[in-house]
Amino acid sequence: MIQIVRVEQAVGQALAHDITEIRPGEFKGPAFKKGYVVKQNDINKLIKLGKNHLYIIKGETDLLHEDDAAEALATALCGDGVYWKDLPREGKICLLAERDGLFKVNVDALNRFNEFGEVMCATKHTYSVVKKDDQVGATRAIPLLIGRSMIDGAVRIAKDCGGILTTLPMRSVKAGVLITGNEVYDGHIEDKFESIIRKKVEALHGTIMDVVFLPDDDERIAEAAHKLIEHGADILITTGGMSVDPDDRTRFGLQKAGAEGLLYGAAVLPGAMFMIAHLKNVPVLGIPACGLFAAATVFDLIYPRVLAGETITRKDIARLGHGGMCLKCKICNFPNCSFGKSN
Numbered sequence: 001m002i003q004i005v006r007v008e009q010a011v012g013q014a015l016a017h018d019i020t021e022i023r024p025g026e027f028k029g030p031a032f033k034k035g036y037v038v039k040q041n042d043i044n045k046l047i048k049l050g051k052n053h054l055y056i057i058k059g060e061t062d063l064l065h066e067d068d069a070a071e072a073l074a075t076a077l078c079g080d081g082v083y084w085k086d087l088p089r090e091g092k093i094c095l096l097a098e099r100d101g102l103f104k105v106n107v108d109a110l111n112r113f114n115e116f117g118e119v120m121c122a123t124k125h126t127y128s129v130v131k132k133d134d135q136v137g138a139t140r141a142i143p144l145l146i147g148r149s150m151i152d153g154a155v156r157i158a159k160d161c162g163g164i165l166t167t168l169p170m171r172s173v174k175a176g177v178l179i180t181g182n183e184v185y186d187g188h189i190e191d192k193f194e195s196i197i198r199k200k201v202e203a204l205h206g207t208i209m210d211v212v213f214l215p216d217d218d219e220r221i222a223e224a225a226h227k228l229i230e231h232g233a234d235i236l237i238t239t240g241g242m243s244v245d246p247d248d249r250t251r252f253g254l255q256k257a258g259a260e261g262l263l264y265g266a267a268v269l270p271g272a273m274f275m276i277a278h279l280k281n282v283p284v285l286g287i288p289a290c291g292l293f294a295a296a297t298v299f300d301l302i303y304p305r306v307l308a309g310e311t312i313t314r315k316d317i318a319r320l321g322h323g324g325m326c327l328k329c330k331i332c333n334f335p336n337c338s339f340g341k342s343n
Contacts (some may be wrong), residue, residue, distance in 0.1 A: 014038075018033050067091055077139055177210070193292060274286060
């Protein structure tokens with residue numbers, strides 16, 4: 001069991017918790033660690049640290065110490081691609097990405113986990129792109145001592161969903177790019193889209209296998225899409241031809257090619273005229289004209305999820321409406337901002 005005793009009466013007893021020392025600008029950490037047996041010459045230092053009473057360990061208890069609780073919670077929270085390695089510090093454990101990839105949170109399960117109140121887990125936002133060993137979350141038991149039944153309940157929620165936190169691997173794609181529009185094809189204006197797309201694809205370890213410039217012609221758009229797939233493209237990215245103008249034919253050309261599950265329109269600004277479909281099981285993403293002048297659009301929210309193998313539904317796109325308005329900051333800090341933070 002755990003007892004509270006005056007500091008002078010703790011000599012010869014084992015501490016039930018770390019005693020933290022803070023020296024501003026110099027040090028913050030344990031001056032005495034859990035399990036340390038208090039000695040007579042420790043008394044003055046303990047009193048200087050503001051400790052008039054201490055928790056000490058006496059025999060067995062049905063309560064878990066914060067460190068033991070944190071280890072149980074961390075193990076349960078970590079799904080595929082998330083791990084922890086360092087022992088708890090003051091009852092807290094950091095959770096890390098096991099690989100480069102797309103960090104994903106079971107938000108509903110996380111909410112139920114945190115509703116216990118005496119346990120917590122704080123995370124990065126779901127669908128964040130992360131690097132190996134990035135911290136993606138942290139967990140702890142709030143009180144120094146916590147009932148085993150509380151921990152068992154929280155652990156059960158995490159285990160039932162296979163771990164609340166996961167990191168999905170993202171594949172390195174060969175992208176085929178279709179840039180449509182008579183004004184570009186006929187040379188009336190210079191294309192600016194190719195360099196933008198190339199930068200976004202290469203940032204996530206993909207390559208551009210070919211770029212095709214096309215007029216606003218259904219037949220030629222359909223033919224070019226099929227050729228890119230035949231030549232090995234495992235994703236198609238289209239630009240231009242996405243508005244309601246009668247000359248904008250991109251999505252109609254893709255429909256002619258046989259694209260399936262075409263979703264047009266997104267509750268995101270910039271990017272309301274975004275399109276996603278599949279052609280011969282190859283994802284097709286259509287970027288509207290806003291991609292020319294906005295640093296981040298709906299494409300940047302959806303593209304990593306496609307690379308991670310997710311099938312994007314109308315419900316997924318609808319959920320982006322909450323947080324789907326770019327604030328047009330003078331200096332773009334995406335992804336470290338509210339844009340796309342839908343949950």
